[in-house]
Amino acid sequence: MDLAIISLCARPLVASAARAGLSPLSLDLFANLDTCAKAARCVRVHRANGHAFDGDDLIAALTGLAPAGLPVVLGSGLEDDPALMERIAARNPILGNTADTVRVLKDPLALAALCGALSIPFPAVTIEAPDSGFAAGPVLEKKIGGAGGGHIRRRDFGDLTPPAPGHFLQREVAGETYSIQLLANGTEALFVGACRQWHYPDDVHPFRYGGMVGPVALPTAHAGRMIAAALTVARACGLVGLVSIDVVVGREGWWLVEVTPRLSAMLDILDTDPLPPLMGLHLAACGGKLPSSLAVPAEHRASALLYAEEDVLIPDSDWPAAAVDRPAPGTAVRAGAHICAVRAGGPTAEAAERVLEDRVHEVREWLGLERIALAV
Template identity: 60%
Template structure:
C-alpha cells in the first residue's frame, strides 16, 4: 500500500491514484463500487451529524488497516474539524496542508483580514449581530468550514441577531460562481485550470452544489488579477499541493469567497489526458517540486451531482456509462442525499452540459425518477 486517501467521498482521489499507478487505502462515507474498484482497500467510515465523519471510527479504521507512518492525503470533510486532522497526523503523516494552516484559511475573520492586507476583494464578514455597514445589508449565513453549499442560507430581513454557533455572516454579492485550481509548493504556483460552477437548489438548501465544468477562461478581463491574488494567498500562507479558490465574477467586479486548501470538487474534471495524474502532482508539490508547465485539456469536462428527490432503493441493472459512485442494488438512498456523479465531455461548456443533462435524465430513468432537463 502506497498511501491512504480520506474524504467524505474519496472516489476522485482514489481514481487519480489508480491513474498514477498507486495502491491506496480509501476511507470515506460511502465505499461505493467505483471507489472500491480504484483502491487496494476500500472502507466505509461511520458518519454523524448528517455528512461528517465519526472521528473515533475513522481513527480506529486508519489504525487497524494502515501501518504507522503510511502517508495520508485528505480531501473534503476536515475543514470544520481540524482537531480530527491533528488526530490523523499523529500516526500518519499528512501530505498536504497541516491543521494549523487549514484552521487559519478557513477562519472567516482571518481570511478577511488577510484579503484586506493584500487588497483582495472579499465580502465583509462577522461573527456577531450585523452592525454598521452590514446592518440592513443582504446577508448569507455560512458554516465555518462548510462544504458543498448545503450549509449556506439567506438571512431574512428581520433577522438581526448573531449567527448560530459555528457559523458566520457574509455580505451577499451578485455574480457567477467560478473556481480556480492551483498547484503550489508554498513558494510558487502552477495553474491547473479555472472552472464554472452552478447550484442545484432544493427548498431547504438554496445554494446546494450542482456541478462544475472546465477548463474555462475567467471572463470580464479579471483573469490576471485573480491569478495574482490567488498566488499571493498561496505563497503568503505557504499552501502546498492542490488548492482551489471559490470566486464570484460580475462584469464590473469579482470577489474571493473561500480558499479550499486541499483537492476539491474540480479535481476530477481536470484529472484527464493529457494532464498528468493530479494526485501524483499533488504529492510532488508537497515535496517542493512543481512541473515546468501543465498541459491544457483538449475538451471541456463536466460533472454534476444527482440528488434523490425522494427515498430511493437502488434497482437491479446496469447504470448509465456516464454515472460514477455506483451503489449496490438494494441500497437505500434517503431523500436529499447524493445518488451519484454524472460525467461528460464536449468541445465547449454548453456542449458538455448538454451531455450532462442527457446523462442525468438517463440515470433518473434508471431510478424511476422524473426527468428534469438541463442543470441550471
C-alpha cells in the same frame, strides 16, 4: 498500499491515485462501487451529525488498516475539524496543508484580514450580531469550515440576530462562481485551470453544490487579477499541493469567497490527458517539486451531482455508463441525500454541458425519477 485517502467521498481522489499507478486505502462515508473498484482496500467510516466523519471510528479504521507512517491525502470533510487532522497526523503524515493552515483559512475573520492585507476583494463578514447597516443588504449565514454549499442559508433583510454557534455571516455578492485550481509547493504556485460551478437548490438548501464544467476561460475583464490574487494567497500562506480558490464574478466586479486548501471535485474535471495524473503532481508538490509548465486538458468535462427528491431504491441492473459514485444495487437512498454523480465530455465546455444534460436525464429515468431541467 502506497497511501491512505480520507474524504467524505474518496472516489475522485482514488481514481487519480490509480491513474498515477498508486494503490490507495480509501476511507470515506460511502464505499461506492467506483471507489472500491480502484482502491486496494475500501472502507466505509461511520457518520456523525448526518454528513461528517465519526472521528473515533475514522482513527480506529486508519490505525487498524494503515501502518504507522503511511502517508495520508485528505479530501473534503475535515475543514471544520482541524483537531481530527492533528489526530491523523500524529501517526500518519498528511501530504498536504497542515491543520494550522486550515484553521487560518477557514476562520472567516482571518481570511478577511488576509484578503485586506493583500488588497483582494472579499465580502464583509462578522461572527457577531450584525449592525443595521450590515443587515440591510443581502446576507448569508455559513458554517465555519463548511463544504458543499448545503450549509449556506440566506438571512431575512434586517435580521439583527447573531449567527448560530459555529457559523458566520457574510454579505451576499451576486454573480457566477468559478473555482481556480492551483498547484503549490510552499513557496511558488502554478495555475492549473478554472471551472464554473452551479447550484442544485431545494427548499432548504438554496446554495447546495450542483456540479461544474471546465476547463473554462475566466471572464476576460477580471481574469488576470483573479489568477494573480489566487497565486498571491497560495504564496502568502505557504500552501502545498493541489488547492482551489473560489471567486464570484458579477456586474459590479469580483470577490474571493473561499480558499480550499485540499484536493477537490475539480479532479473530476481536470485530471485528464495530456496532463499527468494530478495526484502524482500533488504528491510531488508536497515534496517541493513543481513542473516548469502544465498542459491544458484536451477535453472539456462537466459533472453534476444527483440528489434524491424522494426516497430511492437503487435498481438491481446495470447503471448507465455516465454515472459514477454508484451505490450498490438494493441501496436505499433517503430523500435529500446524494445519489451519484453524472459525467460528460465534449470539445467545448458548452458541448460538455449539453451532453451532461442528456446523461442526467438518462440516469434519472433509470432510477425512476421524473425529468427536470439541469440548472447549469
